[in-house]
Amino acid sequence: MSDSELAPALDTSDFDSWNLEPQVLGWLESHCAKGAKILELGSGKSTRELSRFFKVIAIEEAADRCIYEKAQYVVAPFTNGWYHEHTIAPFLAEAFDAIIVDGPYAASAGRTAARLGFVRYVSRLKGTPHIIVDDLQRPFDFANFWIIWWHKRTKVEFFVAKGKYCAVISGTSHATMGNFIANIPIVCQLSASCLKLLFKNFSLYFKDGMEMFRGNRNR
Numbered sequence: 001m002s003d004s005e006l007a008p009a010l011d012t013s014d015f016d017s018w019n020l021e022p023q024v025l026g027w028l029e030s031h032c033a034k035g036a037k038i039l040e041l042g043s044g045k046s047t048r049e050l051s052r053f054f055k056v057i058a059i060e061e062a063a064d065r066c067i068y069e070k071a072q073y074v075v076a077p078f079t080n081g082w083y084h085e086h087t088i089a090p091f092l093a094e095a096f097d098a099i100i101v102d103g104p105y106a107a108s109a110g111r112t113a114a115r116l117g118f119v120r121y122v123s124r125l126k127g128t129p130h131i132i133v134d135d136l137q138r139p140f141d142f143a144n145f146w147i148i149w150w151h152k153r154t155k156v157e158f159f160v161a162k163g164k165y166c167a168v169i170s171g172t173s174h175a176t177m178g179n180f181i182a183n184i185p186i187v188c189q190l191s192a193s194c195l196k197l198l199f200k201n202f203s204l205y206f207k208d209g210m211e212m213f214r215g216n217r218n219r
């Protein structure tokens, strides 16, 4: 299905800072076939839109946020710094066309390292899913992106809007020198701003990082 066939049907008019950028949804629509299988960690309005075109399995920590009927939700409470392990493990063992890493909620103290839980699965993923990593302006999420990219080492595209950064790591396209060079400015910019944040809030990130390691051990 082409972009032009899908674009008018995609309704992102009520999207806000909680949601993926509309361009990211557009990327998925132009790179995944209709009915493709998508795993979304952290649900929201993008779940609503994507589930109109794709088979979406959404991992969600809050049962009262599982509200869009076309999506298949998996309620996995936040436990030991990550989604409840035994609940989500069977889903992460399935093959997907794309995986969206936009959860658990990780925007406040005690939670900032939460999404790093995903890296334990990266080397075990089935198939060659595209991987979308949101909120790269946050130090642990930027680190998460690097770890995931290192496993795949494929083409990356960045989407930036209103101070939010998102990376799309292709499941299938090889990294090229052109792609690498084009991404240098944004990677430098993100590295500088994440380092600045890290030093500014060192005790917060240190504490959350340690909690994440402790949670890892208890899982």
Ligand SMILES: C[S@@+](CC[C@H](N)C(=O)[O-])C[C@H]1O[C@@H](n2cnc3c(N)ncnc32)[C@H](O)[C@@H]1O
Pocket: 018, 019, 020, 040, 041, 042, 043, 044, 045, 046, 047, 059, 060, 061, 062, 065, 102, 103, 104, 105, 106
């Ligand atoms: C960044 S959101 C995920 C958003 C989703 N991927 C999207 O693009 O619509 C991460 C988590 O925050 C929570 N959340 C989502 N929307 C919210 C809202 N409007 N207000 C408060 N929490 C929200 C949910 O528990 C969700 O799993």
